[in-house]
Amino acid sequence: MxxxxxxxxxxxxxxxxxxxxxxxxxxxxxxxxxxxxxxxxxxxxxxxxxxxTSGYDMNPAEILTSAMFDEEYHDMIVVKNIELYSLCEHHILPFFGKAHVAYIPDGRIVGLSKIPRVVDVFARRLQVQERLTHNILECINDTLQPKGVAVVIEAAHMCMMMRGVEKQNSMTTTSGFRGQFEKIETRSEFMRLIGTDLA
CATH class of the missing domain: 1.10.286.10 (GTP cyclohydrolase I, N-terminal domain)
Structure with missing residues (x-):
């Protein structure tokens, strides 16, 4: 046996x-x-x-460039409800939730699976949610150079749930917008598509 x-x-x-x-x-x-x-x-x-913490050994820009394609598509692309698990750098306790990512291409698109992979690379480092949001946003913006990028993260933090204030039902939402998503109408469409009232 x-x-x-x-x-x-x-x-x-x-x-x-x-x-x-x-x-x-x-x-x-x-x-x-x-x-x-x-x-x-x-x-x-x-x-x-x-x-x-394996994200320290990975290059998220290379993940995107490995599957970039020329394509004349100029409307919004949304990948929502991406599961994420990370460790808070203050207490090394988990925070977890979901990320919603959108971009508006400017002649180049990326394989859809690469967006969650970029989220994972940055999540698998000691993080704070604010920086995690910014990391994902800037990586996609700098690498793809699209007309706009949006990132929203909703997460629960064990450092608030297990210790400290011990609030089990609290959620933290962070967001970042570049380019066309800085316009209220574009941002509102994105928020509607991901089912969030944050506009």
């Missing part, structure tokens, strides 16, 4: 160092790092944090 084995690639020296650091953290909070349920936790946590 075969055994299950999952193959993942991690930088071993970094993994070993992080594993040791997590062991010290667990000891510091009073855990027994030798007990069965915790024994492999430092290594798991070391691998998890590398995955959750």
């Amino acid at each position: 075969g055994s299950y084995k999952r193959y993942e690639e991690y930088n071993q020296p970094i993994t070993d160092e992080l594993k040791q650091n997590y062991s010290e953290i667990l000891k510091g909070i009073g855990e027994d790092v030798g007990r069965e349920g915790i024994a492999k936790t430092p290594e798991r946590a070391a691998k998890a944090i590398q995955f959750l």
Whole structure:
């Protein structure tokens, strides 16, 4: 009978160092790092944090340029409800929600799957939601050079839900607009398409 084995690639020296650091953290909070349920936790946590911050090793502009095409389409393109998961840089706790991204091409379009990939690259870094919104917006604007770009992010922050003010139902919305989306009529159309009253 075969055994299950999952193959993942991690930088071993970094993994070993992080594993040791997590062991010290667990000891510091009073855990027994030798007990069965915790024994492999430092290594798991070391691998998890590398995955959750893997965006530092990725170039989002290259993701866009790898699938750019000349196309005479000049109307709004919207990719909405993009799931995102990130880590708040203040407490290293998750925040999660959805991103809505739109652009108006100026002779070039990009493969639709590349927009969520750009969101992931920036989300897989230690972040604040405001900067995450700006990162996505400016990357698309600078790389595609469209007639306009819009980004709205709606997210819940565990640092507000699990600790601090402990408000479980609070949501944070951030937005950014460039080019034609700075016009109220274009921005309003985008907000209507994503089903948000923020206009």
